Amino acid sequence: MLVLLSGCSKGTAHVTVNKNGSVDFAVNMKVNSRAEALISGKMEDALVNKLKDQGIELEKSQDGKSTVYEFMKSYASFEEMKALSGDLDIVDLKLDTKDYWFYTKYDVEAKPKLNSYIDTIMDNMGSLSLSKPIIRAFLQNMAFDFKLTLPVDLYGDNNANVEDGRTLTWNVTLADTEPIQMQVYVPNVWNIVIVLIILVVVIVTAIILFVRKRKQRNRKRF
Structure with a gap:
């Protein structure tokens, strides 16, 4: 059963930072009928309500035998994005900053904490015919691509799976313990002008x- 369920979902979370400092956050998840049986019902209602609290509308559509869930939200800045996200604590973030004359180097390490929410997800699913160990194993193997796009190519060393110009892509699962790591070099414009x-x-x-x-x-x- 686990073999049949694995690979039933494919998702992408894409954060785009624009030149004016605004941020676009888009999520797309495509699941087939097997995975849909786990998501529909109480879990779907809980997700819809959580997004509504943040002013986000979840869109649901059919693509053949698969169901597509998607939503997008734009923020004026990262500060606004953080403020509107409330107590959504899903990442341990470490940021090391080093200032140089012409640029500032940011060493970023972000460790997803999604695995800690699996019990809560299971509690919201209601009664299912599958045993909890199978459901847990399925959730832990649900994978998605996390994409980050900056206005210009400022990336240094990173552990992304794919690097394509201004966009880095990481393949993430709910059970991931490997942190996302990258270096970003931001020019000190005024020093350069001087x-x-x-x-x-x-x-x-x-x-x-x-x-x-x-x-x-x-x-x-x-």
């Missing part, structure tokens, strides 16, 4: 001095 201004001033000054010396030499000749 250096450019200084260089321009130095170059202009050098040109002026060169022109003056040349004029003085020409005068001495005459």
Whole structure:
């Protein structure tokens, strides 16, 4: 039964950071009839209500014999996203910041805590014909792709499964213990501007001095 159920779902969670600092968060999950039997009912109602509390509407559609669940939410900033998420504690986040003259390096380590919610998920499913060990094993093997897209390619070292330009993709399961790791390099724009201004001033000054010396030499000749 576990072999039949594994691979019955495929999902993507995509966080896109825009140039103006806003954030788009989109989730798409496609499940077949076997997985749909586990999700429908109390679990689906609990998910709908939880999203409504955050002003998000869950859309449900059919794709052949599969059911597609999806939603999208845009936030003005990460601060707004964090504030509206309330007490949704699903990630242990470690952030190490190192400031350099031209850029700031961020070492990010995010460890999903989704496995801690499996018991709560099972409690919301109601009575099912499958035993709890099978359901738990199925939930732990549910996989999805987590994608992160930045306005420009600022990534350094990372443990993403796929790196495609401005987008990194990690394959995650509910039972994952491996943290998401990446380095992000953010330019210090004002410091760069200051250096450019200084260089321009130095170059202009050098040109002026060169022109003056040349004029003085020409005068001495005459």
